[in-house]
Amino acid sequence: DVELDIVEQEPRYKPKDINALCRTTHFTRSELQQLYRRFKDRCPTGVVTEAVFKDMYFQMFPKGASSSQYAHYVFSNLDKENTGVISFTDLIGLLSRLYRGSLHERLRWVFTLYDLNGDGCITRQEMTSVVQAVYDLMGKHTDTPVDETTVEHKVEALFTMLDTNRDGVITLDEFMEACSQDNTMVHNMDTILNPL
Amino acid sequence: MASVAAWLPFARAAAIGWVPIANNPLPAPPIPKDKRRPDDEKLLINVSGRRFETWRNTLEKYPDTLLGSNEREFFYDEETKEYFFDRDPDIFRHILNYYRTGKLHYPKHECLTSYDEELAFFGIIPDVIGDCCYEDYRDRKRENAERLLDDKLSESGEQDKYIYRSIRERMWRAFENPHTSTAALVFYYVTGFFIAVSVMANVVETVPCGRLPGKKESQPCGERYKIIFFCGDTACVMIFTAEYLLRMFAAPDRCKFVRSVMSIIDVVAILPYYIGLGITDNDDVSGAFVTLRVFRVFRIFKFSRHSQGLRILGYTLKSCASELGFLVFSLAMAIIIFATVMFYAEKNVEDTTFYSIPSAFWYTIVTMTTLGTLDIVGVENLNLTTRTIGAACSLTLIFLRIIFSIFFSLFQNVIVKTQNGIRLDGQRNGNVLKLIMPKESYRPLFSLSIEVSQISLAGPDCQRYLAGLLDQLDIFDRQQQHYFRCLGRHCHRRVWLYTICTFLPNPPPPSPPPPPPPPPPPPPP
Numbered sequence: 210d211v212e213l214d215i216v217e218q219e220p221r222y223k224p225k226d227i228n229a230l231c232r233t234t235h236f237t238r239s240e241l242q243q244l245y246r247r248f249k250d251r252c253p254t255g256v257v258t259e260a261v262f263k264d265m266y267f268q269m270f271p272k273g274a275s276s277s278q279y280a281h282y283v284f285s286n287l288d289k290e291n292t293g294v295i296s297f298t299d300l301i302g303l304l305s306r307l308y309r310g311s312l313h314e315r316l317r318w319v320f321t322l323y324d325l326n327g328d329g330c331i332t333r334q335e336m337t338s339v340v341q342a343v344y345d346l347m348g349k350h351t352d353t354p355v356d357e358t359t360v361e362h363k364v365e366a367l368f369t370m371l372d373t374n375r376d377g378v379i380t381l382d383e384f385m386e387a388c389s390q391d392n393t394m395v396h397n398m399d400t401i402l403n404p405l
Numbered sequence: 406m407a408s409v410a411a412w413l414p415f416a417r418a419a420a421i422g423w424v425p426i427a428n429n430p431l432p433a434p435p436i437p438k439d440k441r442r443p444d445d446e447k448l449l450i451n452v453s454g455r456r457f458e459t460w461r462n463t464l465e466k467y468p469d470t471l472l473g474s475n476e477r478e479f480f481y482d483e484e485t486k487e488y489f490f491d492r493d494p495d496i497f498r499h500i501l502n503y504y505r506t507g508k509l510h511y512p513k514h515e516c517l518t519s520y521d522e523e524l525a526f527f528g529i530i531p532d533v534i535g536d537c538c539y540e541d542y543r544d545r546k547r548e549n550a551e552r553l554l555d556d557k558l559s560e561s562g563e564q565d566k567y568i569y570r571s572i573r574e575r576m577w578r579a580f581e582n583p584h585t586s587t588a589a590l591v592f593y594y595v596t597g598f599f600i601a602v603s604v605m606a607n608v609v610e611t612v613p614c615g616r617l618p619g620k621k622e623s624q625p626c627g628e629r630y631k632i633i634f635f636c637g638d639t640a641c642v643m644i645f646t647a648e649y650l651l652r653m654f655a656a657p658d659r660c661k662f663v664r665s666v667m668s669i670i671d672v673v674a675i676l677p678y679y680i681g682l683g684i685t686d687n688d689d690v691s692g693a694f695v696t697l698r699v700f701r702v703f704r705i706f707k708f709s710r711h712s713q714g715l716r717i718l719g720y721t722l723k724s725c726a727s728e729l730g731f732l733v734f735s736l737a738m739a740i741i742i743f744a745t746v747m748f749y750a751e752k753n754v755e756d757t758t759f760y761s762i763p764s765a766f767w768y769t770i771v772t773m774t775t776l777g778t779l780d781i782v783g784v785e786n787l788n789l790t791t792r793t794i795g796a797a798c799s800l801t802l803i804f805l806r807i808i809f810s811i812f813f814s815l816f817q818n819v820i821v822k823t824q825n826g827i828r829l830d831g832q833r834n835g836n837v838l839k840l841i842m843p844k845e846s847y848r849p850l851f852s853l854s855i856e857v858s859q860i861s862l863a864g865p866d867c868q869r870y871l872a873g874l875l876d877q878l879d880i881f882d883r884q885q886q887h888y889f890r891c892l893g894r895h896c897h898r899r900v901w902l903y904t905i906c907t908f909l910p911n912p913p914p915p916s917p918p919p920p921p922p923p924p925p926p927p928p929p930p
Binding site (some may be wrong): 243244251265266270279282283303306307308315317319322323340343346363365371387391394398399401402405 | 412414416417418419420421422423424425426445796
């Protein structure tokens with residue numbers, strides 16, 4: 210009698226048919242192929258765990274930066290059902306929305322990123338957490354040193370700009386309206402997302 | 406960083422989360438130089454007839470290698486539309502996998518030199534060898550280097566690798582390593598000979614030598630040939646004294662030398678003679694003088710410089726001192742218990758031998774150590790001192806048996822190491838094997854501690870790790886740390902490195918892991 214060790218199967222995931230993906234996203238077939246090949250190289254099982262995600266951020270921002278918090282927020286945003294893993298479909302959905310989507314879609318995603326608990330409004334607390342995480346990405350060696358007051362001021366400034374009815378939270382509509390009128394923001398988004 | 410490149414689109418996308426925070430417009434993105442680049446294409450590489458195909462992007466992950474840069478165009482064959490390389494296809498497989506996976510593997514069955522050549526040809530530095538194969542690679546490299554060096558040395562006949570600046574250093578080196586020069590070897594054998602002569606003389610001078618005319622009983626040889634023995638003793642002592650003084654002169658750290666065990670043995674061996682010279686034939690002190698002569702027998706311990714086995718026995722004693730101590734303690738406990746019981750059992754009996762507990766001790770000891778026969782046979786002829794010494798003798802046998810059983814388990818390990826060409830003395834302390842590697846006496850003595858749990862020490866793995874470690878001990882750089890991490894991860898052990906600097910003028914304190922001092926300059930070829 211041979212006793213077999215029960216090996217825990219790592220979650221595998223295969224994306225749906227490439228044609229279906231072509232239809233649901235704004236990518237062409239060859240673009241999807243390239244993206245998937247690169248993804249599969251890095252994650253042969255087809256899913257990305259949070260650890261891998263954080264590791265990817267860590268490799269991008271070395272030296273003194275604490276990228277894990279921001280990576281965590283992005284990951285949680287993508288992993289809506291809290292399964293602990295995200296699949297290629299999720300990632301490609303994000304890319305499609307951001308790179309090929311309209312301004313509306315992009316702003317909407319940014320809102321969901323800041324809205325940590327997903328209740329439709331951004332509170333001061335949530336904003337502070339995310340802003341802090343972004344500043345952490347830069348690490349300790351910056352030209353102008355970052356301290357607690359920097360984040361506070363930044364959050365105050367943002368709230369002043371975005372919270373038009375002064376009720377202490379920012380709703381989706383307020384966010385969209387304020388941001389689409391801010392030319393700097395629009396320009397910056399285009400700059401980041403221009404090449405693929 | 407191929408994997409980073411793969412993730413770049415995702416990271417950039419997520420970066421728009423920073424946009425609300427940015428105050429100012431961000432700078433324009435870098436425009437890719439060649440916008441009209443065609444889509445990724447497959448390249449054909451022909452290596453001595455075996456064809457490989459891969460994406461161009463895969464090769465261009467590493468632009469400072471041959472395949473990743475324009476250098477490959479030199480090998481492009483227009484007719485067959487492929488890149489042709491007249492190299493080893495088996496090794497090329499690994500090189501191509503490096504581009505694909507980012508990890509370079511070293512196949513164990515390949516010759517190290519040919520592998521190195523291929524890497525050099527394709528512009529890949531060996532540093533990128535993956536953790537899984539790196540330690541193996543370093544082992545082989547070190548073996549190769551050693552073999553080459555040995556060949557060179559045997560060709561040129563040069564034994565001495567380093568230039569020593571002063572006579573003192575040379576002398577010390579000669580004392581510690583007799584095989585380095587002829588003079589040292591001669592000295593070694595001469596001292597050995599005189600130690601043997603001295604010990605034999607001690608024995609022979611007590612042998613009855615025949616009757617002098619006019620005397621009733623035969624005299625021991627020492628009395629009869631007093632002059633001869635005295636001259637012989639003088640000669641030996643002079644040699645020993647000279648040796649001791651020379652060693653003291655040559656020793657780099659004299660205080661340490663004076664305190665070392667061997668020098669104490671030397672002193673104890675020659676002191677009785679000098680004290681005897683000073684004492685006249687006074688009856689009062691002649692008894693003490695005779696006792697002093699007993700110490701001459703310690704000359705036999707001088708042999709430990711000549712015998713590695715004796716040294717190892719010494720190490721064993723030191724290392725298992727705690728176990729021996731516990732043995733003595735438990736024996737003492739048992740003796741007290743049994744003696745007490747016997748005393749109280751015999752208390753009511755008239756005229757018993759066990760009139761007190763200590764008197765029961767002797768019986769208990771003698772029985773417990775199976776000495777009993779000594780006490781029964783001819784006990785009336787022996788006084789207490791002799792009996793005690795007889796008991797001590799038997800106890801020594803028992804302790805020696807215990808020591809040797811531990812000793813042989815240690816001895817085996819040490820022998821295996823030496824047979825492999827690596828001279829290592831070892832001592833095991835529980836789970837930790839401490840290896841002391843004296844490479845040169847003037848260089849630091851490196852002591853390595855490896856936690857041994859399951860692997861057999863005589864196995865080839867451990868030897869290879871050790872061989873690699875020996876190499877690494879010379880160079881303190883990132884690679885060493887990397888190597889130790891490999892080692893630790895590979896055999897799931899912790900590896901500590903202590904540098905115990907002895908015989909250097911200013912020894913740094915031992916601390917893990919300190920940087921070792923730079924090695925002495927290499928000799929000119």
